[in-house]
Amino acid sequence: MYAEERQQHIVDHARRVGRVDVAELSAELTVTGETIRRDLSVLERHGLLRRVHGGAIPVERLGFEPALAARDELLTAEKDRIAKAALAEVPEEGAILLDAGSTTARLAEILPGDRKLTVLTNALPTALSVATRSHLNVLFIGGRIRGRTLACVDPWALDALGQSYVEIAFLATNGISVERGLTTPDQAEAAVKRAMIAAARRVVLLADHTKLSADHLARFGDLNEVDTFITDTGLDERTAAEIESRGPTVIRT
Incomplete structure (x- = not known):
């Protein structure tokens, strides 16, 4: 799975269930926890997720709205x-x-x-x-x-x-x-x-x-x-x- 596909999966999962967990994603996608944390950092820079302890939540849950460019x-x-x-x-x-x-x-x-x-x-x-x-x-x-x-x-x-x-x-x-x-x-x-x-x-x-x-x-x-x-x-x-x-x-x- 390419990084872009993995990151889209993470966003979809976060929107569906309300949050994502680093350990669970690491096991599900068969990648290291560090890889997942890098993905979460990328998605946070794009305004799609907000990092929290152990994972992330979609910005929609916090009342944020991703910018058009993101x-x-x-x-x-x-x-x-x-x-x-x-x-x-x-x-x-x-x-x-x-x-x-x-x-x-x-x-x-x-x-x-x-x-x-x-x-x-x-x-x-x-x-x-x-x-x-x-x-x-x-x-x-x-x-x-x-x-x-x-x-x-x-x-x-x-x-x-x-x-x-x-x-x-x-x-x-x-x-x-x-x-x-x-x-x-x-x-x-x-x-x-x-x-x-x-x-x-x-x-x-x-x-x-x-x-x-x-x-x-x-x-x-x-x-x-x-x-x-x-x-x-x-x-x-x-x-x-x-x-x-x-x-x-x-x-x-």
Whole structure:
């Protein structure tokens, strides 16, 4: 197992059970305790875990939110596949909305050059990425920029979304569960995401499997408000079927 795979396993396990133990991981993965401690140090630097005596706990349990750069470095292959699958949802013309997030940013990078689209986004990196493409009409949803996610929030963003209507909103989320729907750590971002759902004819959620059952402070939507949920094969078929029973079509790629 490569270091990246081992570290992803550690993060997944921590999110699933609430903590990880160095000795248990060392035995399970057949590596030394020192190797596990190095992995935990790497994951802590990336803002994904917080070291505690004998192990680590996921930052979500402490109310922390990983920065965009840290999230962008994980599950890159899965996020690329999700973004490519989302291309099938992009219309030939019309208006679409791109939420702030590491997977939605990948979709922005591969938007086809032969479609006449108006792209609304509250994500500063996404706006900069697509602004120079002559075939796209880019509308930046302004407001206060959150340094952690580089997303615009608060009244200016909400006012702009309240006056907009798009064909499809491509949404990101920090957490998704059958019990609690869609959640995110920040209340201001939750308000913007709710406004995005209200501004769209269809909602397509882009999220890798690690977002499953990771519930956060602010709830912004129900599963029945999502038309299509595109994720990776790390989501098992049983859970996918349970999610589909609540409304959205689930695509595992």
